[in-house]
Amino acid sequence: MSDIPLLPQVEAFLRRPHGLFIDGVNVRSHSSQTLAVTNPATGQVIAQVADADLADIDAAVDSANRGFQLWSQAAPATRGNVLLKLADLLERNREELAQIETCQSGKIIQISRAFEVDQAAHFLRYYAGWATKLSGQTLTPSLPSFNGERYTAFTLREPVGVVVGIVPWNFSTMIAIWKLASALVTGCSIIIKPSEFTPLTLLRIAELAIEAGLPAGVLNVLTGGGHVGKGLVEHPGTHKVSFTGSVPTGIAVGRSAMGAGLTRATLELGGKNAAGFLRDVDVDKAVDGIIEAGFLHSGQICAAAERFFVHRSQIDAVLEKLKLRLSRLNIGSPLDEHTEFGPVTHHQHQLKLLGYFTQARAENNTIIHGGTLIDRPGCYVEPTVILANSINDTLLNEETFGPIATFLPYDSDEELLALMNNGPYGLSASLWTNDLGKALRMVPAIHAGTVWVNMHTLLDPAVPFGGSRSSGIGREFGSAFIEDYTELKSVMIRY
Structure with a gap:
């Protein structure tokens, strides 16, 4: 390398x-x-x-x-x-x-x-x-x-x-x-x-x-x-x-x-963009989607997902496989063509993210993976997965703009929509499902300027982009x- x-x-x-x-x-x-x-x-x-x-x-x-x-x-x-x-x-x-x-x-x-x-x-x-x-x-x-x-x-x-x-x-x-x-x-x-x-x-x-x-x-x-x-x-x-x-x-x-x-x-x-994974989604495909939605460019994308809602029957399997995938990422120099995950853009932002890790621990959130800075020159932060206790936890409400994915399980489609719409923001959101009919029925109920289905973050110049609410x-x-x-x-x- x-x-x-x-x-x-x-x-x-x-x-x-x-x-x-x-x-x-x-x-x-x-x-x-x-x-x-x-x-x-x-x-x-x-x-x-x-x-x-x-x-x-x-x-x-x-x-x-x-x-x-x-x-x-x-x-x-x-x-x-x-x-x-x-x-x-x-x-x-x-x-x-x-x-x-x-x-x-x-x-x-x-x-x-x-x-x-x-x-x-x-x-x-x-x-x-x-x-x-x-x-x-x-x-x-x-x-x-x-x-x-x-x-x-x-x-x-x-x-x-x-x-x-x-x-x-x-x-x-x-x-x-x-x-x-x-x-x-x-x-x-x-x-x-x-x-x-x-x-x-x-x-x-x-x-x-x-x-x-x-x-x-x-x-x-x-x-x-x-x-x-x-x-x-x-x-x-x-x-x-x-x-x-x-x-x-x-x-x-x-x-x-x-x-x-x-x-x-x-x-x-x-904002604080949400990704909702319906019960029918394959666990491996869900993990692929989480990495696409939350960890591209170390999560430093305005439309990236930071709040992840997974059906309670799948949350443990998803978190275990996601932890394994992130642990295998090649973290290194951004000028190395084999690097998969690089630094955040500046030191002040690195310190801000460190503060969120401290806050998560103070609120007794479960850190599944990461939660630390990487001990090397530069502004490196571990890709981090956090399991929250409730929708009121800080990491489910404040935009981190970094490689921090915070999870909460849900039990019903109605609860999922309520969780995704919680908060004052409305830039983007995504639904992940094999049931396209259900997705199309749920899309109008989601408060966001852009809603993706089975994808996240990708933009096309022909498709208008912008936020609603705050x-x-x-x-x-x-x-x-x-x-x-x-x-x-x-x-x-x-x-």
Whole structure:
């Protein structure tokens, strides 16, 4: 077992002085403050990025408004072609981007390649197809005619303006591409604020966007702490925010947006997602589903399941086989192609997860597997399985955003639905069963923006995604994103 060698261009990129990306080029920040980017697999600092200040925010907003004036007038096919060229460039630079991503996030290299690059390119191509399909309606008003005059009306879809995209650290490339593509295909410009933990890959992608033919100013990237996102949301020169992240931060972003002149906001937040396994599910298939739903990328996925409800007749067998499977996982360096489970993305998150283990023990939950940090350099956490005592236990109510699967048995389908719907959140859920008819009857009763059947976590650009209740406002993907990035204008004509 050994790490793949870093490409020379990756090593050169990491050594570069990293500024901000404004008006189509890398520029030095007005601020002298920098932030360290740490490899979570080793604990070593791999780069320094600028911590932008108010002058940088003003410069990026000015650039984005100039870019918007140009890009909003571009032919729809031109917009689509730029996205297609960017998708090609992502694939051409696949290994470079994947290695940068793995170095900054600790994501195992196979996931960086397949999701952060390949899926990002796939989403770009899907969104590119919408460029020539944005449309309004023709309408016939019912106004009375007094002197033979007639009336007609139609609607237009117009881009909202400068979008602020605030991107989390768990999928810093793919989620940024979702926001970038939504904005660009509708004629908006965008300023992306990546997480301070994972800002590097996006700085490289911004360079590729210019190579793809995107005009200067249409895409800007500002690195820095939370004050940068707040400054962008509240700036009078921005018109929409698209935020992906935690529920508390999302609520704060939504309030700031509303207070800044009713700035539009799309909030894709987390939750406490549930997976329910009906009595007829084979135990081995249930274990496969649990690993898919809860342990991909160390559980650091907003839609991942954290609450698992298994019929009482199967709970012991499921937990025993799951413990065995997790004990055999190859835990190691994310740059080793044989690694199946890597670190969490940063030290603060590692300590947060340790706190949940302490809380579980304090509440006398049964730790079936894991429940510890791994004694090695970096931010490693044991994949953990916990059996709770009741639905009120902390680990069944607070989002951990990590490799912690908490279980509770149930006795009836009615009880299962009540358990799955417990709590204020509603991002995603899944049902696992061989009885498709029963599943389809249960789906309408589940409070979640997305419900999977016999699968979990996987997303497709044609299928809208977003949360209900406290898990968010608005939708990504499909055609649903169009309303959030365009303004509807009505035109009436008398003739």
